[in-house]
Amino acid sequence: MAISNSVVQRPFSMRERLLALEEEIPVAIVGAGAMGHGLLYQCTVTPAFRCVALADVRLERAVACAEALGLPYRVATSEGELHDAIRAGRLAVCEDALWLACAEGIRVFIDASNAILEAGRFCTAALEHGKHLVMMNAEADLAFGPYFMRLAEANGVTYASCDGDQHGVIKRLVDDLTLWGFELVMAGNIKGFLNRYANPTSIIPEADKRHLDYRMCTAYTDGTKLCIEMALLANALGLKTAVPGMYGPRAGHVREVPERFDLDALRREHGAVVDYVLGAEPNGGVFAVGYCDHPYQRRMMDYYKMGPGPYYVFYRPYHLCHVEAMDAIAAAFLEGRCLLQPRAGFRTDVYAYAKRDLQAGEMLDGIGGYTCYGLIENVADQAVAPGLPVCLADGVQLARDVKKDEKILLEHLIYDPARLDFELYRRAQQAT
Structure with missing residues (x-):
C-alpha cells in the first residue's frame, strides 16, 4: 500500500x-x-x-x-x-x-x-x-491530595503537582531511569543546611538575605518542607522512608551516596525509599539511585563514566522552581497529564514533633513556627498511636506537656475534628 x-x-x-x-x-x-x-x-x-x-x-x-x-x-x-x-x-x-x-x-x-x-x-x-x-502549595497538596484527585476525576478536570520544586524534578529523574530499565532504589534530595529548632525570630538574618518570608524560611531550615516534598514523592511512587525523618547523612558530593548508605540493606529490607544527603554538592540539586546487575549494562555504564555499579547515581545540579513549572501546567491543560499525583495514597505523611518543651494549654502554631517541626514517617506505622499531621498543626491546643523532640500525638490535643482542614484530611484518607 x-x-x-x-x-x-x-x-x-x-x-x-x-x-x-x-x-x-x-x-x-x-x-x-x-x-x-x-x-x-x-x-x-x-x-x-x-x-x-x-x-x-x-x-x-x-x-x-x-x-x-x-x-x-x-x-x-x-x-x-x-x-x-x-x-x-x-x-x-x-x-x-x-x-x-x-x-x-x-x-x-x-x-x-x-x-x-x-x-x-x-x-x-x-x-x-x-x-x-x-x-x-506542597502543604495543602500533601494534606488533601487524594481527595483533590478524586474530586478532579468526578468533575472531568486535571489535578497535578507542579514541576520545578524538588519533588517534581526528582519524579522526572525517576521516570527516566525506570524507562531505561533500572530498578529504583532511592529517590533523593540534597539539603544544604538543617536546624530542627529554627524559628521565625532566629531565621530573620538568613531570610532577609534571601528575601524570604520568615515562616517559610523556617520551614526550609527545620526540615519540614523537605519532608513534605519527599512525602509527596513517596505517595506518588509508592515509596517508603527507612526511618522517621529519613537518614540524611552528610556528604561532600552526591556521587558519594553509595558510600553513605547501605544500599543493599535498604533495597532488601524496604524496597525503594526516599532520603536525602546533607551539605552535598551540587547545592540545589536532586538525585535518584537506580540498580542494574546485568553484565552488559554494567560494562557499558562503566564505559559511560557512571562507575562499576550495580548502583548508579543519576543527579541533576539544579531545580528551578517557577522557571520549570509551565510544561507541567500545559500538560495538565492540554493532555490531562499529571506529572505527580498521590496515586499510592497515604503511604507516608509528615508528623509534628516538639521544637522545645511544650506545656499543656499551649496552642501549636503550625509549619514554620515556634512550636513544632515535621518528620516524614510511614503511615502504616501509626496504627497504635496516631501522630498529628504537621499540616494540621496550626491552632490546636495541647492537653498535656510534650518534651522537646517528642512526637505530638492526636491524643495529646484538644481540637475540633469538624474543622475544615481535619474534615478534608479525613476525606483524603477515605479517598485513599
Whole structure:
C-alpha cells in the first residue's frame, strides 16, 4: 500500500503545541509570594498563557507583583469587579481566592500560596467549578491530595503537582531511569543546611538575605518542607522512608551516596525509599539511585563514566522552581497529564514533633513556627498511636506537656475534628 506524502506535520514540542493554539489559556494564580510572582512572570513569557487574575490575602503584595512586572491591572473589591477587569483585558487583583475559584472563563487554577485550611476551601471550589488545579502549595497538596484527585476525576478536570520544586524534578529523574530499565532504589534530595529548632525570630538574618518570608524560611531550615516534598514523592511512587525523618547523612558530593548508605540493606529490607544527603554538592540539586546487575549494562555504564555499579547515581545540579513549572501546567491543560499525583495514597505523611518543651494549654502554631517541626514517617506505622499531621498543626491546643523532640500525638490535643482542614484530611484518607 502506498504511503501518502501529504502527511500534515503536527507540532511536537510543548512550545510548538502552545504556539499552535488559536486561543490563550486563561490562568488564575493564588499567592503573590516568591512562587506566585515567578509564575506570573512565566505566564508573560510562555506562549499561549495569560494570567487573568491574581489573589493574595495581602493585597499590597499582589499589587506589587503586577507593578514590578509592568502589567496593566485593576484591583477588584467584588466578584463583579473581578469579572469586569478580566473582560477588559486587565489583570484582576484581589484578596479573596474563592472569587477566582468560582469565576467564569478561568481554565487553570494554580495554588502558589502557603495556606492549608483556606487552600482546602478554594481548591475544592476550583475543582467543583471545572478548573484544572495545579499545586505549587506542597502543604495543602500533601494534606488533601487524594481527595483533590478524586474530586478532579468526578468533575472531568486535571489535578497535578507542579514541576520545578524538588519533588517534581526528582519524579522526572525517576521516570527516566525506570524507562531505561533500572530498578529504583532511592529517590533523593540534597539539603544544604538543617536546624530542627529554627524559628521565625532566629531565621530573620538568613531570610532577609534571601528575601524570604520568615515562616517559610523556617520551614526550609527545620526540615519540614523537605519532608513534605519527599512525602509527596513517596505517595506518588509508592515509596517508603527507612526511618522517621529519613537518614540524611552528610556528604561532600552526591556521587558519594553509595558510600553513605547501605544500599543493599535498604533495597532488601524496604524496597525503594526516599532520603536525602546533607551539605552535598551540587547545592540545589536532586538525585535518584537506580540498580542494574546485568553484565552488559554494567560494562557499558562503566564505559559511560557512571562507575562499576550495580548502583548508579543519576543527579541533576539544579531545580528551578517557577522557571520549570509551565510544561507541567500545559500538560495538565492540554493532555490531562499529571506529572505527580498521590496515586499510592497515604503511604507516608509528615508528623509534628516538639521544637522545645511544650506545656499543656499551649496552642501549636503550625509549619514554620515556634512550636513544632515535621518528620516524614510511614503511615502504616501509626496504627497504635496516631501522630498529628504537621499540616494540621496550626491552632490546636495541647492537653498535656510534650518534651522537646517528642512526637505530638492526636491524643495529646484538644481540637475540633469538624474543622475544615481535619474534615478534608479525613476525606483524603477515605479517598485513599
